[in-house]
Amino acid sequence: MASFVFKVIRNAFGIAEHVAPGLCGRAAFELFCRTPNPRSLTAGEQRAVDQAARFMAEARRHCLTTRKGRITVFDFKPQGGTRPLGTILVLHGWRSRTEYMKSVIEGFRDAGYRVVSLDLPGHGQSSGRRLNMALAVDAVRVAGEWFGPFAAVAGHSFGGAVAVNAAVGAVAGIPPLATARLVLISAPSSMPAIFEDFGRFLNLGPRSQLAVAAEVERVTGRRLEDFVGSVQLATVPIPALVIHAPDDREVSADDAKAFARAGDHVRLFWARGLGHRRILFDPEVVSEAVGFVTARPRLARVN
Known part of the structure; x- marks a missing residue:
């Protein structure tokens, strides 16, 4: 049918x-x-949300108003109650939500950062059933006004594209987001x-x-x-780490190579064998992301 x-x-x-x-x-x-109904989860998606329930309970939840609706932002303090080294903004991808970014968030918290993660419009606990680049960048704008500037923005898949477009001010009428670095995981360029x-x-x-x-x-x-990320990064030299799996079937590895050609301020780390989603839960990937932000990168450059 x-x-x-x-x-x-x-x-x-x-x-x-x-x-x-x-x-x-x-x-x-x-x-x-049009976004999928965030309340209609597959069995695997519901299991991931249930498994992250205790983790999500550690966050302070904020409901913020954008130009077109309402977004939910989760505010995680550093582990141990220490004074944060800075604030990291985490952005999930299409048909995703904050719960799926758990390993990335925990990595930065363990390193002493405050982490702010938002559910993009039409996803998770945010309102609406629509998402496009303008709506996403506006949501990031609001998060930046409340919690910025950021030591880094870390985005997965579409969230990585949003991070680039927010940082360079790609949407008319929305100023560039204040961030020192970008971490782009499995992100599309074009x-x-x-x-x-x-x-x-x-x-x-x-x-x-x-x-x-x-x-x-x-x-x-x-x-x-x-809206070509590699060109955008070439004109706005924000230090960026691109993490990608050569076997990613949803976003081609060619996108990662294009980002890497944007300039010496962009570095590429190949996360081999991790596909498009498993990459988020890999300890080495998390370590590379955190190390880059704390200026201790161990990176493999594209040949």
């Missing part, structure tokens, strides 16, 4: 290319922004490439794809082609 519905949707978008490409592009963009793949998935034609790009510009105030 699902396969049949998918074929119908693809056929509808293919026909709309010739009849109403503008409407088709707007509909495709809205579909792209938003145009993501939308191109999404367009192929939906069977969008060229005029509909242009309409999608117009929606991105309407929402963000920037052209779609401006």
